[in-house]
Amino acid sequence: MELQQHSDDHLLQELMAVRLQLTALKRKLTLQSKSLESLKEEKERLSVTLRSISEGVITTDMNGRIVFINAAAERLIDCPKEKAAGRLLSGIINITHEEGSNKNLGTLLDTAMITGRVIELAAATTLVSSDGKSKIVSISVSPLHDRNSMISGVVLVLRDITEKKALENELFKVQKLESLGLLAGGIAHDFNNILTAILANISLATCLIPPANAAHTRLDQAEKAAGRAADLARQLLTFAKGGKPIKKTVAPAKLLVESANFALHGASVSCEFDLPDDLWAIEADPGQINQVVNNLVVNAVQAMTSGGHIRISSENIHYADEESLPLGRGRYVRIAVKDSGVGIPEEIRQKIFDPYFTTKPYGNGLGLATSYSIIRNHGGHITVASTPGKGTTFMIYLPASDKNLTEIMVENVVLTGNSGKILVMDDEEMIRNVAAEMAQHMGYQPVSCESGDKAVSLYQEALKSGETFHAVIMDLTIPGGMGGQEALQHLIALDPEVRAIASSGYSDCRSIAEFREHGFRGVLPKPYTIREFHRALHEVR
Structure with missing residues (x-):
């Protein structure tokens, strides 16, 4: 009886031990199941992420053969994953650096696997697919490790920067154009000052020579050529700055x-x-x-x-x-x-x-x-x-x-028979001289000066003497001195009815294009002829 009781107890203990083992096994299987489910979910999340990102991702084995390729990479190398899987990556694409030197893609992969370091080609690199299509990309190559921390391949991340590079090029063009505009403005100003002296003197000489004189024809041709040069200077400004x-x-x-x-x-x-x-x-x-x-x-x-x-x-x-x-x-x-x-x-x-x-x-x-x-x-x-x-x-x-x-043509022809004092302010002596001679030829009494502060002083003296100026022609830009725009504010304070004419070699500046809004009554862009000089004075009468 005791033996039977002992046997039953032993059996019960074994059953309880088995039950505990089964419970432990069940718990282990449950954990493994959850772990597998979690791993499956993580794999799905990773797969969705790789499919969704805009960067191309390609993994290769130790031999450089493609193991995985996401959708973005398929589009970049123009090869579907079904055709790419198992093929050598270097057989599908080629890369050329922006300096023009060819890069051996196989060597690039080997370097990452041997050194265990990430290799970045962030500068513009041209990726050429097997069918000859090219894109500008940045490339990152990283070693891929297995569960034993051994390198088993590489991961390539390709980013298409074609559009970004195009935008950078457009920005560079804009900046270059702005620099050209600054250069063109300075050149055109100096060039127009020189042309003013040439064109004004030629047109004045034409007025002094009888039309039947052979020199009259030559001067007329020279005036047209100088006028064409003036047009070219204005075209340069318009091209560069859009005046x-x-x-x-x-x-x-x-x-x-x-x-x-x-x-x-x-x-x-x-x-x-x-x-x-x-x-x-x-x-x-x-x-x-x-x-x-x-x-x-x-x-x-x-x-x-x-x-x-x-x-x-x-x-x-x-x-x-x-x-x-x-x-x-x-x-x-x-x-x-x-x-x-x-x-x-x-x-x-x-x-x-x-x-x-x-x-x-x-x-x-x-x-x-x-x-x-x-x-x-x-x-x-x-x-x-x-x-x-x-x-x-x-x-x-x-x-x-x-x-x-017809009225305008007649107005251009009648240059003489005028009267009154004219003040000419310009920092270029040759322009002051020819402007004074043209004004004198028309019948005016010219007075000239080289700066805005001097013009204000002369105008103030004329007001005190009761001999006011019929008009004031002022250069807008005086290096190191008071220009026409600043001088005009002082003149308006002295005489709100001052008849001021803006003149400048910067023919695209706002004070020329919108002269009335800046207080001027007329405008005389450089270079100018005697007829244009006369028209400017005539329009402010």
């Missing part, structure tokens, strides 16, 4: 012919003009409109490498019906520049006015963008129509002037 137009009443027909003929010089292209005699005048900056015509004609010539034909026409229109254009109702002069070139495809035509867009190997993409800006600043509009293989037509709409060109 506001300094408008005056202009006969568009003459401007179109002169601008087009200058741009066509030396080209194997013929040009036909259809410009009616009754074409309305326009209020425009001749230098800027010349730049627009020059850009369009040069583009047309370049589109006709084997020669061709350009037709420039113009007409008066009352804008009211063509509501699709962003123009107000009123009178406009419409100018058409048509060529027989190769034409412009639709996908390119939509971008031709965008800054920096160009299809030319050495173009800067600013010609048509600048032209568009100029026409818009004149209150007009420019359009383009083109048929590939048949040519291109640019249409320019410019507001017509209310002024009569």
Whole structure:
């Protein structure tokens, strides 16, 4: 009996031990199950993360064969994971550093595995896929460790920085353009001062020589050449800085012919003009409109490498019906520049006015963008129509002037018979001298000085003596001294009715383009002729 009881107790103990073991095993299996589930969830999260991130991720084994590739990497190397798996990475892509030196991708992977260090190629590197497509990327290569902390391969992280690099290049272009603007402004100011002395003296000499004299023709040609040089200086400023137009009443027909003929010089292209005699005048900056015509004609010539034909026409229109254009109702002069070139495809035509867009190997993409800006600043509009293989037509709409060109031409001719004192302030002696001679030729009594403070003193003395100045012409920029803008404030304090005329070689500055808002009654951009000098004085009478 006791033996049976002992046997039962022993069996019960064994059963309890087994139960404890089963409970422990169950707990262990439960923990393992939870661990596996957690590992599965973590794997899924990692997989989702790798699929979602914008960086390309590629893992390879010790031999450089692809083990894993995410969606972003598939797009970067242009190869689906089904085709990439198991292949040598160096057989699918190649990389070229920005300095132009080829990098051996296999060596790059080996270096990371041997050294156990992360290798960064943060600078711009060109990645070329097997089908020849290239992208600019930054690359990071890291060693991959197994559970025993042994290196089992590498992880490549590829970041597409093509767009970022393009933005950096655009920013560099803008900064370069700003630097060019500063340089152009300084050059144009000095250049325009020199041209003022040349152009003013030539135009004055032309007035002093009878028209029948042979020298008169030579001087007239020299004046036109100097005027063209002045236009080039203004074009440089407009190209670099986009200056506001300094408008005056202009006969568009003459401007179109002169601008087009200058741009066509030396080209194997013929040009036909259809410009009616009754074409309305326009209020425009001749230098800027010349730049627009020059850009369009040069583009047309370049589109006709084997020669061709350009037709420039113009007409008066009352804008009211063509509501699709962003123009107000009123009178406009419409100018058409048509060529027989190769034409412009639709996908390119939509971008031709965008800054920096160009299809030319050495173009800067600013010609048509600048032209568009100029026409818009004149209150007009420019359009383009083109048929590939048949040519291109640019249409320019410019507001017509209310002024009569005949009256303006007469005004330019009558230069003498004036009276009164004129004060000329300029830091350049040669400009002061020629300005004084032109004023004297017209009948005025000129007084000149070299700085703003001296001009204020002379004006104050004239007020006290009762012999006021008919007008004051002041250079806006006086290095190391008081310029015209500051001097004008002192003159207005002395005489609110002072007739001040702003003059400057910086033809794109606000005090020139918006002279009335700064207190001036007139404007005389440098360089100028005797007729422009007379017009400025006439307009402030």
